[in-house]
Amino acid sequence: MTADGSGRMRLTRAMRLQKTREFARIRNEGRRSVRGCLVVNWMLLMPGSICRVGLITTKKLGKAIIRTRARRLLRETFRLHQHDFRQPVAMVLVARASIIGKKLADVERDFVTLLRQANLLNETK
RNA sequence: UCGGAAGGGCGGAGGAUCGCUUUCAGCGCAAGUUGGAAGAGGAAAGUCCGAACUCCAUAGGGCGCGAUGCCGCGUAACCUGAAUUAGGUUCAGGAUACACGCGGGCAGUAAUGUCGAGAGACAUUCUGACGGAUAGUGCCACAGAAAAUUAAACCGCCCAGCCCUUCUCAAAGCCGCUAGUUACAGAACGUUCGCACAGGCUGCGAGCGGUAGAGGCCGGGCUGAUACUGGCAGUUUUGGGAAGGGCUGGUGUAAGGGUGAAAAGGUGGGGUAAGAGCCCACCGCCCCAAGAGUAAUCGAGGGGGCACGGAAAACCCCAUCGGGUGCAAGGCCAAAUAGGAAACCGCGGAGCUGCCCGCUCCACGUCCCGUUAAACGGACCGGUUUCGGGUAUUGGCUGCUCAGACAAAUGAUUCUCUCUCCCGCUUUGGCGGGACAGACAAAAUUCGGCUUACAGCUCUUCCGAAAUC
RNA sequence: GCACCCGUAGCUCAAUUGGAUAGAGCAUCUGACUACGGAUCAGAAGGUUGAACGUUCAAUUCGUUCCGGGUGCA
Numbered sequence: 001m002t003a004d005g006s007g008r009m010r011l012t013r014a015m016r017l018q019k020t021r022e023f024a025r026i027r028n029e030g031r032r033s034v035r036g037c038l039v040v041n042w043m044l045l046m047p048g049s050i051c052r053v054g055l056i057t058t059k060k061l062g063k064a065i066i067r068t069r070a071r072r073l074l075r076e077t078f079r080l081h082q083h084d085f086r087q088p089v090a091m092v093l094v095a096r097a098s099i100i101g102k103k104l105a106d107v108e109r110d111f112v113t114l115l116r117q118a119n120l121l122n123e124t125k
Numbered sequence: 126u127c128g129g130a131a132g133g134g135c136g137g138a139g140g141a142u143c144g145c146u147u148u149c150a151g152c153g154c155a156a157g158u159u160g161g162a163a164g165a166g167g168a169a170a171g172u173c174c175g176a177a178c179u180c181c182a183u184a185g186g187g188c189g190c191g192a193u194g195c196c197g198c199g200u201a202a203c204c205u206g207a208a209u210u211a212g213g214u215u216c217a218g219g220a221u222a223c224a225c226g227c228g229g230g231c232a233g234u235a236a237u238g239u240c241g242a243g244a245g246a247c248a249u250u251c252u253g254a255c256g257g258a259u260a261g262u263g264c265c266a267c268a269g270a271a272a273a274u275u276a277a278a279c280c281g282c283c284c285a286g287c288c289c290u291u292c293u294c295a296a297a298g299c300c301g302c303u304a305g306u307u308a309c310a311g312a313a314c315g316u317u318c319g320c321a322c323a324g325g326c327u328g329c330g331a332g333c334g335g336u337a338g339a340g341g342c343c344g345g346g347c348u349g350a351u352a353c354u355g356g357c358a359g360u361u362u363u364g365g366g367a368a369g370g371g372c373u374g375g376u377g378u379a380a381g382g383g384u385g386a387a388a389a390g391g392u393g394g395g396g397u398a399a400g401a402g403c404c405c406a407c408c409g410c411c412c413c414a415a416g417a418g419u420a421a422u423c424g425a426g427g428g429g430g431c432a433c434g435g436a437a438a439a440c441c442c443c444a445u446c447g448g449g450u451g452c453a454a455g456g457c458c459a460a461a462u463a464g465g466a467a468a469c470c471g472c473g474g475a476g477c478u479g480c481c482c483g484c485u486c487c488a489c490g491u492c493c494c495g496u497u498a499a500a501c502g503g504a505c506c507g508g509u510u511u512c513g514g515g516u517a518u519u520g521g522c523u524g525c526u527c528a529g530a531c532a533a534a535u536g537a538u539u540c541u542c543u544c545u546c547c548c549g550c551u552u553u554g555g556c557g558g559g560a561c562a563g564a565c566a567a568a569a570u571u572c573g574g575c576u577u578a579c580a581g582c583u584c585u586u587c588c589g590a591a592a593u594c
Numbered sequence: 595g596c597a598c599c600c601g602u603a604g605c606u607c608a609a610u611u612g613g614a615u616a617g618a619g620c621a622u623c624u625g626a627c628u629a630c631g632g633a634u635c636a637g638a639a640g641g642u643u644g645a646a647c648g649u650u651c652a653a654u655u656c657g658u659u660c661c662g663g664g665u666g667c668a
Contacts, residue, residue: 009143075144
C-alpha cells in the first residue's frame with residue numbers, strides 16, 4: 001500500500017494531528033527551526049509509519065479570513081512535499097505574520113529551505 | 126455627455142490537473158477504495174435587538190429589575206395541507222414579534238421659496254428614543270433686580286406729604302462799613318413816645334438831637350440830584366411756577382432694568398397720573414364643538430383676555446411586555462479520578478372474611494458475626510438529604526441541517542472568454558502589451574432585523590454644467 | 595458560541611448627582627545649587643478625555659453605534 005500511496009498527493013484526516021496532547025508533545029519534545037514566514041517543530045517517526053502534520057495560525061495573524069488563507073497555504077505546501085522526506089516525520093507548522101499576502105511559491109521556497117537545513121529532505125529524488 | 130446626491134440590484138463565466146468535507150451506490154472481513162451528487166455571504170462580521178428551540182423553576186398575586194411608549198398595515202424560522210422525493214425541496218393557507226419595514230398623523234424649526242408693514246402664516250426638503258413637567262422630589266452654574274408659580278423684595282416710573290438747593294416771575298423794600306453832624310426842597314443818622322402785626326436790625330406817625338467825608342451803576346431832565354424820571358445789576362422778604370436732591374407713605378405700576386440658553390403672550394394703536402389685555406385690530410394660545418377620517422388627528426363655528434418656562438437621554442409616575450437560562454443549552458453511552466463524612470430510612474401493603482387466626486400475591490437487602498427463634502445490635506450494601514473532593518488528560522454519539530466542522534472542509538496550479546484600469550499606435554473603429562477578476566470579507570443550532578466594511582458595474586429619481594436640435 | 599467589563603498627559607491614577615481654566619505623583623525640558631554629576635529647590639511644557647453622532651444652554655460625566663483591550667463559562 002505504501003508503494004501505491006507514495007505517488008499520491010493525499011492528505012486525509014488520519015494524516016493530521018488532532019489532539020492537544022500530540023501538539024504539546026511535538027512542540028515540547030521535538031526540534032524547532034524558523035525561517036521566513038513559518039516555524040517548524042518536528043519529530044522523527046519509526047520507518048513505515050505515516051507522515052503527520054498539524055497547523056497553528058494564532059489570532060495575532062489577523063481576522064478569520066487571513067488565518068484560513070495561511071492554513072490552506074501551509075497545508076498545500078505539506079501536501080505537495082509529503083513524499084520528499086528521508087523518513088516519516090510528525091511536524092507542527094506555525095504561521096508567522098509575514099505570511100500575509102504571500103503566494104504558494106514563496107511559502108514553498110521557505111518550507112524546502114527549512115527541510116534542507118534540518119536534513120530531512122531526500123536529496124536523491 | 127460629464128459631475129454630484131438619494132434609493133435599489135449585481136458582487137465574473139466556462140474548462141483541465143492535483144486535493145479536501147459530507148452523503149449515496151458498488152467492492153472489501155476491515156482499514157480502505159471506485160464512481161455519482163452537493164459544498165460560504167451581502168454582509169457569513171459586530172453580537173446591537175427580537176423570536177424559535179432547550180433545560181430549570183412555576184397555583185395565583187405582589188415587590189424589585191429590565192425593556193418599550195403617536196396611528197394603521199405588513200413580514201421569518203414555526204404549524205397544516207398539496208405536489209414531487211431516499212432524506213428534502215417547492216407551492217398554498219394559518220399563527221407570533223412592544224425586533225423591524227412601509228404608509229399616514231403630529232411636532233421641530235435647519236435650509237429654500239411665497240404672502241404680510243410686522244408679529245407671523247403656508248409650501249417643499251430635512252429631522253424626530255414621538256406617553257406624562259397639571260402626581261411628586263430635585264436641577265437650571267456664571268451673569269442678572271429676579272431662574273420659577275397667589276411672581277415681586279430691589280432699581281425705576283407715578284401720586285401725596287415734609288425738608289433742602291437752584292432758576293424764574295410778581296409785589297414790596299433796601300443800596301458797603303465805621304466815626305462824626307455844617308447844610309439839602311421831600312433825605313440819610315441817632316433817640317424818645319404812641320399805634321399796627323408779620324413780633325422784627327419791622328412798619329407808620331409825632332417830638333428831640335444833629336452833620337457833609339458816604340449815597341449801587343448808566344442815561345435823561347432841571348440852575349442844581351442822594352432826592353425827579355427811565356433802564357440795568359445786586360440783595361432781602363413774601364407769594365407763584367419750574368428743575369434737581371433727600372426722607373416717609375401708597376389696597377399706584379409692572380412699560381422699562383440687556384444679563385442670560387431661557388425673563389411670564391407678540392406686533393401696532395388707543396388709553397392713563399404713570400402704566401397694564403385696561404380697551405381695540407391682527408397674530409399666537411387655551412376650552413367647547415357640528416362634521417371628516419378605521420385611527421392617530423384635523424376641524425366650520427362658538428367661547429375665554431391668556432393661565433401652562435426648560436429638562437424625564439435626572440430620579441420618577443402611568444400604560445404595556447418580560448420567570449430564569451443559553452447549543453460550552455440539553456440528552457445518551459463509555460472511561461478516569463474519587464468511591465469520603467454526617468443524619469435518616471430499609472417495613473408494610475393488597476385480596477379472601479363482619480372480626481381475629483389463617484391462606485395467597487407483591488415485597489420484606491445480604492444472612493456475614495454475636496445470641497435458641499422472633500427481635501435487637503454490629504458489619505457491608507442500597508436509597509434520600511446535607512457537606513466535602515476532583516475537573517492544566519475526559520472521550521464518543523446526538524442536538525445538527527441535500528454546506529455542516531470541532532486543531533475546524535469549500536483549496537492550489539493553469540487555460541479560454543468577457544468586465545474594469547494603465548501604457549503605446551491609430552482620424553474613428555480598432556490593434557498590441559501590462560495589471561493575481563483585482564473591494565470588504567469565511568458558515569459553526571435555526572430564523573428575522575439593525576449596524577458597520579466594501580474595488581467595480583448597473584437601474585430609477587432629482588440637481589448642476591456643457592453641447593446639439 | 596454565549597455573557598460581561600474597561601479606555602483620561604509618556605506611565606500610574608483623580609475629577610461630588612452635568613457647570614466650563616480637566617488635577618496629582620513619577621518621567622521630560624529649562625534655570626539655580628556643584629569643579630562635574632546625583633539628590634534638592636524653582637519654573638515650564640505636555641490632553642481632539644478611544645472615535646462619531648445625538649440629548650442639553652452646557653458632556654470626561656447622559657444615550658446610541660463603532661474601534662481597541664481584557665475577563666468568565668464545562
